[in-house]
Amino acid sequence: MTRRIVRTGTQLGFLAFIVFLLVFFLDNRYRVLPQSIHSHLPLHHEGLVITDITVQTCSTLNPLSACMLDQSKWHRVEKDLYLNTGWVSRAYVHIKRKREEELTEKDKVIIDVRVGKLDPAMGEKTQASEKWESRPSGIWIKRSAKRHASDSKKSVTAVDVLFGPDAAEPRAGWELVGPGSLDLESGAENKHPKLSIRRGSPVKIEKPVPRIRKDGKFKIMQVSDLHLSTGVGKCRDAEPKEHNGGHCEADVRTLDFVMRLLDEEKPDLVVLSGDQVNGETAPDAQSAIYKIAAILVERKIPYAAIFGNHDDEGSLSRLAQMSLYESLPYSLSEAGPNTIEGVGNYFVEVLAPRDKHSALTLYFLDTHSYSPDKAHSKGYDWIKPNQISWFKTTAESLKDNHKHYTHIHLDMAFIHIPLPEYAIKEQDYVGSWSEGVMAPGFNTHFKDALVEEGIKAVSCGHDHANDYCALSKNGDGEPELWMCYAGGSGFGGYGGYGGYHRRLRVFEIDTNAATISTWKRLEYGDIRKRVDEQVIVNAGKVIAKQG
Incomplete structure (x- = not known):
């Protein structure tokens, strides 16, 4: 009898241990535990x-x-x-x-x-x-x-x-x-x-409320593929090679570039569109994240972050990193619902200048990392059906709120890995197409959902040396969606491809004229110039490229 009790107790203990490990693994990957539980597990205890x-x-x-x-x-x-x-x-x-x-x-x-x-x-x-x-x-x-x-x-x-x-x-x-x-x-x-x-006590962080400026404009700076390290990092493919006597510290040069453009462009919002962290050279991802966050906090600029395929290859999972982002001043970043796949599926409402009506909605989606089914689809992962369903349901529910706004709603979306439709060579594009499009091999047709919900432009990162905007047209040849790249901004990631200079992209929305303009800025060369400046939306409608 005693042996049976001991054996049963041992088996129950072993089973409990396995269940604990399983829940721990699933929660780190899929967030199976309610957010309320996570909220009661602070990193630094109060009192x-x-x-x-x-x-x-x-x-x-x-x-x-x-x-x-x-x-x-x-x-x-x-x-x-x-x-x-x-x-x-x-x-x-x-x-x-x-x-x-x-x-x-x-x-x-x-x-x-x-x-x-x-x-x-x-x-x-x-x-x-x-x-x-x-x-x-x-x-x-x-x-x-x-x-x-x-x-x-x-x-x-x-x-x-x-x-x-x-x-x-x-x-x-x-x-x-x-x-x-x-x-x-x-x-x-x-x-x-x-x-x-x-x-002293923890400082309570209030989320900023992004708002269209009094002149009706709102400027977004998209910074992608920073590839920051723990420490100064090593430069890859720095151009020109003789710059600063050939001495190059990746993160120092990257952040100097970003700081200069923040001070010159004075954006109302910064979008960090993935691969902020260069996983393999960031054994402490927290230190890498804090470097880009610090320069935004210092300038009191709101920012929203999503993840790329390298962010969680270091010391912290996507969920752990998003918890850091969520706790920082001026951050609009969110983990998003734990009922759908990915971490970082959320939206940000930009309000009208003088009231609480939404003037612009920005959608952010997690494009995950590498293909989960390499036997049938090599390369990269894809936006999942339940993410698309969440996006469509959310967009439809927000339309009632948008009716109260007297101007045209100019909504946009941001992702890291490009959609398969980016790779259609026959479509018109503006900018540099310098490398292959590293899109998923499997197409879940998220582009169609964007068009159906009236999104005017989607912008990604991932392919550092591609910086073009491509125009998708419907069956009648009418423009329906601009698909843009930010271009790579970080010296810790690859550059190459014929003297490529790091860059970033700017979008300016004018709610009075119902236009969206976009351009790029370079780290080296003609650094004062707006590169490939174009109007992609005019009078609320997606338009073809000019000239």
Whole structure:
């Protein structure tokens, strides 16, 4: 009887373990758990203050070492400071934390942190109870022995680790700790791990409300294929090769280009249309994402992101990355409904200048990654029927709201991987067609759904050296939809194809004239010129190319 109970208990335990793994896998891939559950699993817990910080280093040669301090006292930040490249070493930041209401007079709370060399004399400039204390890897902390009402805003309440000499921190209430990076033992390439801290309570993020300007115009900048790394990254196919003496740091040059165009074009919205992260060179995808987000947050520009086929080839899944985007200031990005395939199926309503009526709807869809059925369809994945159904249902439901707007609705869509119809050579196009169209081999006819719902233009990324807009026509030869490319903007992705210069695309919607104009801007060469500027919609109708 006892053996039967033990055997049954073992079997039930094993079954529970398998179910847990299955749910964990499915949730990471398909989000089977309700969003309400995810909302109760924050990365950084509220109501806690940090009382100590240290770094634990251990050897990978010791199979018994978990590289973790006493879990009853310490919480480990789950990022190996070597980013899993250490020959024989691993290292993790550990923090002690306590709920504010549980603090006693004896507890010391961290009120400041520094990393790197620190003048010991600085300790003499503070109260005796608040001297700088040394910790491993060049960390210095200052702790307060007394608790006052004013301490709450100074107290460090969360700690994170970002990587790279170009690391940036876009989160509200957070700051990178300087002046240096954490000092690791030799034996691995220095990944420049940096501490980032938050003081006080989490800052509540309000989503921006995009709105047509008073002059009736709205400008969208589409930035695609940034291919950002953890760290400065290595340039691929940089043109011209002799630029800056041949020295090229991919992310530095990429972001300099984007920042210049943001300041010159002053867009009302930025669309990040996939492959923001170059997965294989981004062992910490969070650090890569934060670099592009930081320059948008600094300029207070709303932005919306979707994913490409490389974003989730690094350390974070699509869902985890979208959670980051959703938590950042000025982000309009959304995971979208978990009842359809993909992460990042959503829409953004741009409101009229003076009221709450929708003037423009922008649709964003996940084009996934690689073909799930390579035996029958090689290459890339396709937009799924349930995504198309969601799009059509959503578009139809929004039409009632659009009736209250007195101007013509000029709706657009953004994807990463081009539709098969992009590859029709016989159609008119404006711009450069420099490489093959890497579209899915299987066609679910999403283009037809776009036309049926009155979308005027769809724009993608993916093929870096293609930057054209192609005109789809109906059976009577009448224009029905413009299909555009952004062109690749990042030096971490391929360029090539005959002196290709990185670029991005701009759309300007004029609601008064019911027009959509578009052009491209280059990183090098005639950088002030609007390249291939054209009107693609006039008086609310898709029109043929001019000239």
